[in-house]
């Protein structure tokens with residue numbers, strides 16, 4: 001069978017829990033060949049982000065174009081994009097290369113409270129990247145910023161999903177990780193809603209859950225699943241990754257990957 005290829009366009013997380021590193025682990029764990037385009041390098045650990053360097057647009061453009069020139073890409077996800085110039089170059093390259101199965105995770109602020117997108121670039125992200133996305137995956141604070149409305153219930157998540165759909169993505173998943181009840185995610189495809197329920201895991205170790213979830217959706221799209229199945233399978237994957245999250249460092253520990261393999265090999269993994 002032909003190898004399925006997934007690409008992440010995102011920031012590097014030096015502690016390996018989120019960003020490019022989480023995405024590549026997820027791609028591998030889900031049987032796809034992973035590649036990366038780095039938009040920014042962050043110095044961060046489980047307690048916070050210490051420093052950020054944005055890549056210049058030429059190297060972002062060249063990373064994307066040289067991959068598309070050589071390799072068939074079955075799906076891709078976009079995470080941390082940092083600023084408006086990078087957003088525009090990504091969109092132009094993806095349109096020129098006729099990218100398919102694009103998942104946009106509108107990363108704005110890290111769990112530790114650091115800006116990963118310049119606040120003035122929020123509108124650019126929504127206006128320029130959402131229309132090329134098959135799926136967008138805002139968490140609740142991101143959906144609140146995009147819609148300029150408060151979200152504290154499932155009904156309000158649905159209202160936000162409808163509003164976000166108007167910006168042009170194929171589907172919207174509003175993630176319920178930030179509410180207090182069960183972690184229910186809402187998928188809206190422009191005509192109906194689907195709900196993906198996960199029992200809330202009582203853990204502080206949720207660094208990179210959004211990155212892991214969106215790259216799991218991309219991996220399943222790369223493998224040929226339609227969006228609802230890809231989201232459902234990604235939900236199973238993130239549930240397991242949170243259940244097997246790792247007690248690492250002094251802050252929010254990372255999600256766990258490859259836990260079945262580790263268990264079989266007798267290697268401890270969270």
Ligand SMILES: Nc1ncnc2c1ncn2[C@@H]1O[C@H](COP(=O)(O)OP(=O)(O)OP(=O)(O)O)[C@@H](O)[C@H]1O
Pocket residue numbers: 018110111138139140175176177178183184185198199200201202203206207208209210211212213235238239242
């Ligand atoms: N404690 C938890 N227990 C079970 N599922 C969770 C929990 N926290 C988050 N999730 C699920 O994890 C996925 C990611 O959601 P979340 O809202 O955490 O994204 P996020 O805030 O973008 O993540 P991050 O910014 O850390 O990368 C969703 O499917 C959500 O429902």
Ligand SMILES: Cc1ncc(COP(=O)(O)O)c(N)n1
Pocket residue numbers: 010011012013018019020042079080107109110111112116206207208209210211
């Ligand atoms: C490079 C990068 N991308 C994304 C996140 C969001 O993850 P979290 O909200 O868990 O900090 C991050 N911290 N770093």
